[in-house]
Amino acid sequence: MRLWGGRFESGPADALARLSMSVQFDWRLARYDLLASAAHARVLHRAGLLDDNEVARLLAAIEELSRDCQTGAFRPSAADEDVHTALERGLLERVGSLGGRLRAGRSRNDQVATDLRLYLRDHGRRIIARLAELQTALMDQAERHLAEQTPAPGMTHLQHAQPVLLAHQLLAHVQALARDVSRLRDWDKRAAISPLGSGALAGSSLPLDPEAVAAELGFDAPAANSMDAVADRDFAAEFCFAAALAGVHLSRLGEEVVLWTSHEFGWAEIADAYATGSSIMPQKKNADVAELARGKAGRLIGGLAGLLTTLKGLPLTYNRDLQEDKEPVFDAVDTLLLVLPAMAGLVSTVRFHAERLAGEASTGFALATDLAELLVRRGVPFREAHEVVGHLVVWCQVNDCDLPDVSDEDLAKISPHLTPDVREVLSVTGALAARKAYGGTAPERVAEQIAALRAVVDEHAAWAGS
Ligand code: ARG
Numbered sequence: 001m002r003l004w005g006g007r008f009e010s011g012p013a014d015a016l017a018r019l020s021m022s023v024q025f026d027w028r029l030a031r032y033d034l035l036a037s038a039a040h041a042r043v044l045h046r047a048g049l050l051d052d053n054e055v056a057r058l059l060a061a062i063e064e065l066s067r068d069c070q071t072g073a074f075r076p077s078a079a080d081e082d083v084h085t086a087l088e089r090g091l092l093e094r095v096g097s098l099g100g101r102l103r104a105g106r107s108r109n110d111q112v113a114t115d116l117r118l119y120l121r122d123h124g125r126r127i128i129a130r131l132a133e134l135q136t137a138l139m140d141q142a143e144r145h146l147a148e149q150t151p152a153p154g155m156t157h158l159q160h161a162q163p164v165l166l167a168h169q170l171l172a173h174v175q176a177l178a179r180d181v182s183r184l185r186d187w188d189k190r191a192a193i194s195p196l197g198s199g200a201l202a203g204s205s206l207p208l209d210p211e212a213v214a215a216e217l218g219f220d221a222p223a224a225n226s227m228d229a230v231a232d233r234d235f236a237a238e239f240c241f242a243a244a245l246a247g248v249h250l251s252r253l254g255e256e257v258v259l260w261t262s263h264e265f266g267w268a269e270i271a272d273a274y275a276t277g278s279s280i281m282p283q284k285k286n287a288d289v290a291e292l293a294r295g296k297a298g299r300l301i302g303g304l305a306g307l308l309t310t311l312k313g314l315p316l317t318y319n320r321d322l323q324e325d326k327e328p329v330f331d332a333v334d335t336l337l338l339v340l341p342a343m344a345g346l347v348s349t350v351r352f353h354a355e356r357l358a359g360e361a362s363t364g365f366a367l368a369t370d371l372a373e374l375l376v377r378r379g380v381p382f383r384e385a386h387e388v389v390g391h392l393v394v395w396c397q398v399n400d401c402d403l404p405d406v407s408d409e410d411l412a413k414i415s416p417h418l419t420p421d422v423r424e425v426l427s428v429t430g431a432l433a434a435r436k437a438y439g440g441t442a443p444e445r446v447a448e449q450i451a452a453l454r455a456v457v458d459e460h461a462a463w464a465g466s
Pocket of ligand 1 (some may be wrong): 324
């Protein structure tokens, strides 16, 4: 079915119909389109454009159609151009010409912008709920390894830098995901504007009530400018950005998992349920979940870039280009809802090798900074302390030993500042405990960090469920 054609003598060419068609991807807006239709029917009734009997019959038909969509009894046909067309056909089939009265004061332009906002606000909450599950999985691992005080070699440039608590590193990922959640919640405030009542672009001459429709659909307010309302897709682009950045965070976590579970690192082993094998190499256990998390960031970023490119040259107001807004946002939703549960499962079941981590935490002269800072506390200028410890490191490299293994005499030969008691700070436990300023890796700071994050994540999850 088509919603236009009165002024045309011939029907559309097949090539046009195929190009124009969006129902194959926008059908997922059906639920939201019907919600908006029910709200619009009530507004038409209050405006005196539908009598009591008509609005009751229309609302009953919308409800029936909604059930039939859910059960699959009603499906779009090959001739329905988009979701709005298919649903109007569904209404006409149920209540005859009365179904056509719903179009008064409404255009697909304000309708589709409304549907997409409703869909995204709903799915933003679902994504937040899944993000909270991944954060919880990370925090549970962090808590377990805080209790065991499992250290890890903290890295910069992928080189051993300073020892950290494994928990601190895991929580760093939780922090990034917490920003993703707050970004989505912030986005939701701007998405909570209702375009309904804007009509095609200029508003309506009918006595509609945009405030009432907005409130009924859970929006904070109706749009202040009808032209902006039908032309604006900032909410879609911003959503894509929030999704893409979350995808980048998942990718970075995925990359870490790939490294941690490599033979060369040997920090952790993925549970069988979240690992894959090889069709030819029987010994293989691969981190495909983590790799797909990393790989799928590409399509999220691509979706954002594509949508921004679609929007950049558009004059006001609605242009059919805007139909291209849907696939990237739908793909972003699908991708995150696919990746997040898999990553949560992987993280909650991965087994860290605490002994290996403890053994590695101080290798690569990772305690060199602690020694330099000790000298600073004893009054040596940092520049000089840095150089003294640098000499010691070279000495160790030449003599193939670690910092604590150097004899008293050799220490003294390298520098008079290196008295035997400097060895006190050359322990991983000491190095961790010393970093006790706010935000540092000391156990008590990490414990506080977990407690604070638990509260934040609980609040996020509660918001998403509301
Ligand atoms: N399927 C269209 C879209 O997604 C609906 C709006 C059509 N409006 C129009 N003026 N042709 O953008």
